[in-house]
Amino acid sequence: METYAELPLLQQAIQTLAALVLVSSFALLAQSRVIATIQIFAWQGLLLAVITTLIAWETGLTHLYISAALTLVLKAFFVPWLLIRQARKLGILRDFDAIIRPGITLMAAGSLVIFCYNVVLPIQRFAQSITRDAIAVSLALVMIGMLMLITRRKAITQVVAFMSLENGLFFAAISATQGMPMVVELGVAFDVLIAAVIFGIFFFHIRDSIESLDVDQLNRLAETDE
Amino acid sequence: MNTFIIWLLALVQTALLVAIAPLFASWVKRIKCYLQNRRPPVLLQPYRDLRRLFAKKVVLADNASVIFRLAPYIVCGTTIMAAAVIPILIVQIPIASIADAIVLVGTFALGRFFLALAGLDVGTSFGGMGSSREMTIAALAEPAMLMVVFTLAMLASSSNLSTIVTYVLNQELVLRPSLLFALLALILVGIAETGRFPVDNPATHLELTMIHEAMILEYSGRHLALMELAAQLKFTIYAVLIANLFFPWGISQSLAPGALLLAVFSIAAKLTVLGAFLALSETTMAKMRLFRVPTFLAVAFTLSLLGMLSFIMLEGH
Numbered sequence: 001m002e003t004y005a006e007l008p009l010l011q012q013a014i015q016t017l018a019a020l021v022l023v024s025s026f027a028l029l030a031q032s033r034v035i036a037t038i039q040i041f042a043w044q045g046l047l048l049a050v051i052t053t054l055i056a057w058e059t060g061l062t063h064l065y066i067s068a069a070l071t072l073v074l075k076a077f078f079v080p081w082l083l084i085r086q087a088r089k090l091g092i093l094r095d096f097d098a099i100i101r102p103g104i105t106l107m108a109a110g111s112l113v114i115f116c117y118n119v120v121l122p123i124q125r126f127a128q129s130i131t132r133d134a135i136a137v138s139l140a141l142v143m144i145g146m147l148m149l150i151t152r153r154k155a156i157t158q159v160v161a162f163m164s165l166e167n168g169l170f171f172a173a174i175s176a177t178q179g180m181p182m183v184v185e186l187g188v189a190f191d192v193l194i195a196a197v198i199f200g201i202f203f204f205h206i207r208d209s210i211e212s213l214d215v216d217q218l219n220r221l222a223e224t225d226e
Numbered sequence: 227m228n229t230f231i232i233w234l235l236a237l238v239q240t241a242l243l244v245a246i247a248p249l250f251a252s253w254v255k256r257i258k259c260y261l262q263n264r265r266p267p268v269l270l271q272p273y274r275d276l277r278r279l280f281a282k283k284v285v286l287a288d289n290a291s292v293i294f295r296l297a298p299y300i301v302c303g304t305t306i307m308a309a310a311v312i313p314i315l316i317v318q319i320p321i322a323s324i325a326d327a328i329v330l331v332g333t334f335a336l337g338r339f340f341l342a343l344a345g346l347d348v349g350t351s352f353g354g355m356g357s358s359r360e361m362t363i364a365a366l367a368e369p370a371m372l373m374v375v376f377t378l379a380m381l382a383s384s385s386n387l388s389t390i391v392t393y394v395l396n397q398e399l400v401l402r403p404s405l406l407f408a409l410l411a412l413i414l415v416g417i418a419e420t421g422r423f424p425v426d427n428p429a430t431h432l433e434l435t436m437i438h439e440a441m442i443l444e445y446s447g448r449h450l451a452l453m454e455l456a457a458q459l460k461f462t463i464y465a466v467l468i469a470n471l472f473f474p475w476g477i478s479q480s481l482a483p484g485a486l487l488l489a490v491f492s493i494a495a496k497l498t499v500l501g502a503f504l505a506l507s508e509t510t511m512a513k514m515r516l517f518r519v520p521t522f523l524a525v526a527f528t529l530s531l532l533g534m535l536s537f538i539m540l541e542g543h
Contacts, residue, residue, distance in 0.1 A: 004400070005400045009399070009401065012400060012401040015540040019407070022535075106524060113539075114535065117539050133539060133542075134540070137539065137540070
């Protein structure tokens with residue numbers, strides 16, 4: 001087994017970028033401003049696109065270039081642009097989404113990463129791909145995405161959390177098996193696109209019915225007066 | 227004979243660091259003045275201040291205990307000891323095998339403990355406030371600092387600072403996420419621990435925000451001089467740590483005069499550049515509210531934790 005320092009520089013770059021994606025996930029979790037959350041999500045998409053391109057370069061799998069291009073267009077530009085546009089229309093672009101106990105949330109995210117690493121160890125031992133070390137990172141992205149989904153109150157940041165969870169799934173596919181079949185990949189990309197549009201319509205519906213995007217208010221029944 | 231020369235060199239480099247500490251602080255201030263369109267004081271101004279303070283009589287509060295009088299010597303002494311522990315010009319310093327990176331953190335903690343005690347001793351409200359703030363920040367910064375130390379120790383398989391520097395110096399061109407995050411975390415911890423922007427403002431006596439100044443408010447004369455020197459030295463030590471742990475190029479691995487001369491020039495160049503960067507960041511940033519400092523340090527801790535995790539997860543084979 002070769003040590004880390006003996007790996008080619010390109011693979012080291014992939015690992016470093018994977019670590020940066022993990023950082024962006026932590027940043028998403030800790031960021032309370034709506035606009036900053038969307039911007040970090042865009043950066044995460046950009047990082048994933050760069051990683052996919054590097055993996056495609058290293059392995060010579062040409063279909064990965066297409067996924068990289070799709071990721072770049074959809075997750076780094078289109079979805080963030082759409083979310084920012086909707087947030088501006090709703091007038092919540094500069095709002096804060098208060099995070100419940102940021103310290104504990106960050107600690108929980110840290111322990112999730114350790115948990116994911118331990119879960120992935122057996123898979124990692126038998127995987128042959130050059131990015132097998134990044135599988136743990138991708139699973140951690142999924143877990144942190146879920147954690148963000150349950151710690152947020154505003155619908156728009158929850159959508160960002162859901163999208164970053166999907167980023168984790170995409171990264172898992174890339175790092176474990178060098179990408180999914182093209183049909184699946186196109187389908188997922190289309191799914192994300194439609195989801196973003198539908199979420200946008202839902203924002204307006206939620207706001208029309210409860211006059212806020214704070215989904216905690218959905219816990220109460222509208223008919224009863226307190 | 228050779229061991230004698232090495233010990234002598236170790237002492238000389240420590241003395242040199244103590245001597246240039248006021249100059250480094252003054253350099254950062256100078257760049258800041260240029261960036262803010264102000265006229266800077268003479269580069270040697272801190273030395274003049276120290277000389278003036280040493281010549282002045284000490285005024286003590288009536289209820290000052292022996293701790294208050296001893297604290298400046300302990301604070302300055304521990305900081306000089308910390309300066310002796312880190313490799314500055316030569317990598318293999320003999321003291322490094324006695325005191326490793328964890329001892330370095332402990333030395334800082336000892337100095338801080340007495341600084342906080344001295345702040346409380348006279349019983350003024352400012353001193354107590356400063357001490358309480360200092361300890362809050364320290365309690366949050368120290369874990370992050372230790373995580374950085376542990377990451378580096380795992381990387382080099384030793385917590386000996388000389389070994390760590392040698393390891394980083396001798397590795398080929400390699401991109402390590404763990405080192406990147408450790409560097410960022412150490413910068414944040416250094417800013418918080420040395421009381422710079424955006425955590426504390428070393429230039430004001432504004433009661434709402436001051437931390438370090440509040441604790442040394444009651445000091446005068448040579449006591450104050452020692453406290454100021456200790457603060458400047460601690461600031462320089464963090465700068466040297468950042469420069470030599472993560473960018474160790476130029477540091478001497480032998481006792482040859484040429485290599486030593488190169489080491490002197492390289493550390494001077496690194497400190498100059500680092501000081502300029504710090505001044506730039508201090509000019510562009512606004513000071514943080516005190517209640518946001520824990521968040522700032524949580525970021526530092528998360529970064530150091532991620533550094534360690536990415537070492538285990540991504541570089542562990």
